[in-house]
Amino acid sequence: MQKLYDENAPWYRGNLHTHTTLSDGHLDPDEAIQYYRKEGYSFLAITDHRRFYQYNEEKGFTLLGGTELDDNDFENHAAWHIIGVGMTKAARYSRGDKAPRMIQAVHEAGGIAVLGHPAWSLLTHRDMMSLDGIFATEIYSGVSEAFTGRGDSSEYVDVCAAKGCRHMLLGVDDTHYYDRDAFQAWIMLQAPSLSREDLMASLLAGNFYATEGGPGFRQITIDGDTIEVQCEPSQVVTFYSDAFYCDDRVQYAAAAPIRSATYKIKKSDSFVRVQLTDEKGKRSTSQYIEVNRKPV
Numbered sequence: 686m687q688k689l690y691d692e693n694a695p696w697y698r699g700n701l702h703t704h705t706t707l708s709d710g711h712l713d714p715d716e717a718i719q720y721y722r723k724e725g726y727s728f729l730a731i732t733d734h735r736r737f738y739q740y741n742e743e744k745g746f747t748l749l750g751g752t753e754l755d756d757n758d759f760e761n762h763a764a765w766h767i768i769g770v771g772m773t774k775a776a777r778y779s780r781g782d783k784a785p786r787m788i789q790a791v792h793e794a795g796g797i798a799v800l801g802h803p804a805w806s807l808l809t810h811r812d813m814m815s816l817d818g819i820f821a822t823e824i825y826s827g828v829s830e831a832f833t834g835r836g837d838s839s840e841y842v843d844v845c846a847a848k849g850c851r852h853m854l855l856g857v858d859d860t861h862y863y864d865r866d867a868f869q870a871w872i873m874l875q876a877p878s879l880s881r882e883d884l885m886a887s888l889l890a891g892n893f894y895a896t897e898g899g900p901g902f903r904q905i906t907i908d909g910d911t912i913e914v915q916c917e918p919s920q921v922v923t924f925y926s927d928a929f930y931c932d933d934r935v936q937y938a939a940a941a942p943i944r945s946a947t948y949k950i951k952k953s954d955s956f957v958r959v960q961l962t963d964e965k966g967k968r969s970t971s972q973y974i975e976v977n978r979k980p981v
């Protein structure tokens with residue numbers, strides 16, 4: 686039996702994609718930090734376009750070093766945006782560098798590489814699957830939804846997942862305006878402390894889920910061929926997998942909201958992703974859970 690979350694560990698709220706006046710954001714870094722602190726966030730990455738903001742730990746709040754490197758290919762209608770998180774120095778990057786070089790630059794600077802807002806970017810599935818070294822993809826993007834109507838990359842990442850390309854999943858604001866794009870999506874992460882080392886280790890271990898402010902996960906238990914989720918009251922619990930059809934995938938609340946649900950892993954499943962939806966349609970998603978792994 687495997688439990689994905691530590692029922693005794695605290696949950697921390699954080700946004701890993703934030704712009705400030707260092708590039709095209711509307712608040713300066715100090716104002717942005719205060720803005721998120723006041724809302725109860727515990728960590729933030731300032732990820733300005735082609736800039737680097739130094740990481741810093743204060744009592745009760747941690748700033749992770751970050752950047753966003755980009756290559757907008759207008760001819761092919763593909764925007765390649767790579768976000769670096771947890772870097773300890775600036776990425777060595779030149780205008781015109783392509784995505785593989787951006788990913789390498791983030792790694793060389795000590796960070797993890799995130800594929801930004803693929804639905805907004807009009808990337809194909811082949812585009813995403815062509816990239817090595819991506820740690821996470823943004824499944825929910827606040828600014829992309831609020832201002833472009835393309836903030837949801839959930840179907841996109843599931844198609845890639847079904848073809849064998851699975852990244853961790855992030856919810857982010859990608860804050861620019863500190864208006865309709867703020868507090869729209871984030872991650873909830875469990876870590877022993879808010880030190881940079883602990884946050885990065887928990888990110889790498891996948892001890893987090895992405896949310897648009899939907900119901901919270903309490904526990905996910907994998908026991909033989911059964912996945913059980915314990916959650917805050919939800920209207921719909923969906924167990925996405927790479928099976929075309931299964932009759933227990935989408936479970937709706939009846940008389941009372943759902944607080945726990947189970948799913949039988951199908952023989953053809955290679956992953957399961959659990960999504961919780963509240964009465965307003967706000968969603969939360971687990972990471973991809975690998976199932977039916979063949980022994981190597």
Ligand SMILES: [Zn+2]
Pocket residue numbers: 753755766801802
């Ligand atoms: Zn971007």
Ligand SMILES: [Zn+2]
Pocket residue numbers: 702704753859
């Ligand atoms: Zn951005």
